[in-house]
Amino acid sequence: MARINRSEVERVASLARLSLSEEEADRLVREFESFLGYIDTLQEIDTAGVVPTAHPISLPTPTRPDEPEAAMDADRAVANAPEAAASAFLVPKVIDTEAEG
Amino acid sequence: MSASGGEFEVVIGLEVHAHLRTKSKLFSPAPILYGAEPNHSVHPVCLALPGVLPVLNEYAVELAIRASIAMNCEVHQRSIFARKNYFYPDLPKGYQISQYEEPLATGGWIDIPTQGAGGAANKKRIRLTRIHMEEDAGKSIHDDAIAGADSTLVDLNRAGVPLVEIVSEPDIRSAEEATDYLRAVRSILRFTDVSDADMEKGHLRCDVNVSLRPRGSDEYGTRTELKNLNSFRFIEEAVRAEIERQTEVLRAGGEVRQCTLAYDPQSGRTSVLRIKEDADDYRYFPDPDLIPMLLTPEQIERVRSELPELAEQRAERFQSEWDLSEQDAVQLTAAPSIANFFQAAAKQHGAPKVVANWILRDVMQALNELELALDDSPFSPEGLAKLIRMVDEGKTTVKSARGLVAELVESGGDPEALIAERGLAAVSDSGVLEQAVAEVLAENPENVELYRSGEKKVVNFLMGQVMRKTQGKADPAAVREILARELGK
Numbered sequence: 001m002a003r004i005n006r007s008e009v010e011r012v013a014s015l016a017r018l019s020l021s022e023e024e025a026d027r028l029v030r031e032f033e034s035f036l037g038y039i040d041t042l043q044e045i046d047t048a049g050v051v052p053t054a055h056p057i058s059l060p061t062p063t064r065p066d067e068p069e070a071a072m073d074a075d076r077a078v079a080n081a082p083e084a085a086a087s088a089f090l091v092p093k094v095i096d097t098e099a100e101g
Numbered sequence: 102m103s104a105s106g107g108e109f110e111v112v113i114g115l116e117v118h119a120h121l122r123t124k125s126k127l128f129s130p131a132p133i134l135y136g137a138e139p140n141h142s143v144h145p146v147c148l149a150l151p152g153v154l155p156v157l158n159e160y161a162v163e164l165a166i167r168a169s170i171a172m173n174c175e176v177h178q179r180s181i182f183a184r185k186n187y188f189y190p191d192l193p194k195g196y197q198i199s200q201y202e203e204p205l206a207t208g209g210w211i212d213i214p215t216q217g218a219g220g221a222a223n224k225k226r227i228r229l230t231r232i233h234m235e236e237d238a239g240k241s242i243h244d245d246a247i248a249g250a251d252s253t254l255v256d257l258n259r260a261g262v263p264l265v266e267i268v269s270e271p272d273i274r275s276a277e278e279a280t281d282y283l284r285a286v287r288s289i290l291r292f293t294d295v296s297d298a299d300m301e302k303g304h305l306r307c308d309v310n311v312s313l314r315p316r317g318s319d320e321y322g323t324r325t326e327l328k329n330l331n332s333f334r335f336i337e338e339a340v341r342a343e344i345e346r347q348t349e350v351l352r353a354g355g356e357v358r359q360c361t362l363a364y365d366p367q368s369g370r371t372s373v374l375r376i377k378e379d380a381d382d383y384r385y386f387p388d389p390d391l392i393p394m395l396l397t398p399e400q401i402e403r404v405r406s407e408l409p410e411l412a413e414q415r416a417e418r419f420q421s422e423w424d425l426s427e428q429d430a431v432q433l434t435a436a437p438s439i440a441n442f443f444q445a446a447a448k449q450h451g452a453p454k455v456v457a458n459w460i461l462r463d464v465m466q467a468l469n470e471l472e473l474a475l476d477d478s479p480f481s482p483e484g485l486a487k488l489i490r491m492v493d494e495g496k497t498t499v500k501s502a503r504g505l506v507a508e509l510v511e512s513g514g515d516p517e518a519l520i521a522e523r524g525l526a527a528v529s530d531s532g533v534l535e536q537a538v539a540e541v542l543a544e545n546p547e548n549v550e551l552y553r554s555g556e557k558k559v560v561n562f563l564m565g566q567v568m569r570k571t572q573g574k575a576d577p578a579a580v581r582e583i584l585a586r587e588l589g590k
Contacts, residue, residue, distance in 0.1 A: 015186075015382060015384065016186075017188055052202075054181045054203070054387040054392075054393050055387065055389065055391075055392040055393060057392055058392075059392055060395060061157060061392065061393070061394045061395050061396075062156060062157070062392075063156070063157045063158065063159035063162065064130070064156045064157070064158060064159065065158075065159060065160070066123045066124050066125050066158050066159065066160035066161065067124070067125060067130065068124045068125040068130055068131065068132035068133070069125070069130040069131070069132070069144065070132070071131055071132055071134070071137075071141055071142045071143055071144065072131075072143060072144055072145065074138065074139070074140045074141045074143075077140040077143050077148060077257070078140060083252070085247050085248060085252075085254065086138075086139060086247045086254065087138055087139045087140050087141065088139035088140060088242065088247075088248075088254035088255055088256050089140075089190070089254070089255040089256075089257075090248055090252045090253075090254060090255075091190040091241075091252065091253050091254075091255055092251065092252060092253070093243075093250070093251050093252055093253050094189075094190055094241050094243075094253040
């Protein structure tokens with residue numbers, strides 16, 4: 001019973017902004033299917049009463065005090081950008097002004 | 102259609118994002134500087150340079166707990182930071198660190214004022230779904246002059262600024278309730294010092310989910326989301342416009358499509374930004390760079406025990422301790438800056454009701470005329486108390502003192518020195534006053550006659566004449582005394 005098909009792989013690839021060749025897409029259909037097989041094995045374990053693990057390490061939360069350091073030099077901040085102007089990164093025109101927040 | 106009448110009931114929920122008042126970012130030590138030049142308050146963590154790791158700001162956690170407690174939420178001892186994945190130029194990591202499955206706080210409520218039956222003041226409870234912590238994204242700036250017509254500027258100063266997102270249940274039923282709710286949220290955030298919550302500066306942003314359903318129905322209709330509304334007026338206008346749009350669609354027998362909308366204040370219309378196909382676009386998963394946030398009960402209780410007084414509690418205290426009217430108490434707690442100023446001035450002066458009148462009348466008027474916020478004014482509570490005391494002691498007149506309030510609010514300074522400098526000290530020199538009274542009586546024989554024949558009220562007219570003669574500087578008590586004596590002769 002195939003749970004993963006080409007269109008599912010293509011949807012995930014498009015969400016991740018990946019473009020796949022025909023061969024890659026076919027291979028990923030098979031690989032995803034085998035991952036799910038592994039998950040099926042895990043599903044057989046009785047986890048009733050077990051808190052979902054979000055991280056394998058159990059530690060008190062490491063935090064830092066709210067003490068600002070000097071900002072880095074703005075020219076250095078944009079030094080690796082292909083293009084910059086007025087100390088800002090320059091990117092291809094964006095229509096939607098603010099997607100999220 | 103009106104929001105309350107009609108065949109449809111309006112169902113609204115709000116997602117409010119508020120910047121936390123920290124000095125550094127949520128996961129990096131970069132300073133938070135509003136109004137800095139692009140990329141002048143960044144650090145390698147904000148830029149997502151390879152190899153950087155996030156470290157949680159403990160004060161941001163405290164502020165988020167404080168907001169959650171003030172909004173009556175249950176604060177969880179364990180919460181998880183998750184990655185919300187999407188691609189946008191102002192999001193350098195390709196994900197935002199947020200909270201998803203296990204947020205900091207759930208439940209809770211905020212009461213908003215509402216008109217009860219017969220116009221009586223009443224309260225409506227808006228339930229909260231959750232409050233979670235997250236980091237802000239950067240900013241895209243569209244400026245053809247600098248970027249050219251084909252490019253956008255990206256400024257990452259805001260990237261990583263700590264936020265709380267406060268999500269309400271769909272308990273709001275009109276555009277007015279939506280803004281009342283947001284005002285209540287803002288008041289709590291300000292009185293608890295969690296956030297400056299200034300919409301103009303982007304500290305407070307709001308997304309509004311709107312749907313309609315046939316009146317009497319229990320099911321929710323398809324909702325649309327209005328994004329990034331940045332003023333109370335726009336929120337109210339946008340919600341009204343969207344209610345109208347959905348009403349037209351439904352009346353015509355159509356279906357509302359789930360989508361994200363932008364509001365254009367110029368046309369007064371909402372327009373589709375994008376159609377939402379899938380709620381799971383973001384592929385959330387626990388951030389492997391951050392272990393679960395574990396709080397101790399003691400930590401939560403400490404924040405609870407240190408919670409500052411909210412506006413409502415302050416207003417009640419002003420009424421019970423200082424005998425102010427409810428209306429005055431509510432006005433004086435409109436913002437913490439006003440409440441703190443009043444409280445300090447009232448303590449200095451000793452007569453809270455008198456101080457309340459000066460603030461509500463003269464100080465507020467001056468602030469309005471100068472378009473100034475009290476926080477930005479150099480006028481001190483001590484200054485106001487001193488000014489009022491000089492009036493009390495007859496050292497200057499009410500009129501002169503009131504005339505100085507605008508200047509003090511704008512430029513500060515010592516009221517006593519200002520009064521001396523302007524020659525506004527009350528004239529209590531009895532020789533000068535005797536002379537002025539004698540002149541006024543000589544110039545108004547008919548009024549003197551009227552007074553002596555029983556028309557005692559003319560004394561007020563004569564008072565006014567004396568004040569005029571002394572350019573308003575005469576000590577009124579002294580003038581009244583001399584007038585009474587002279588007229589009694």
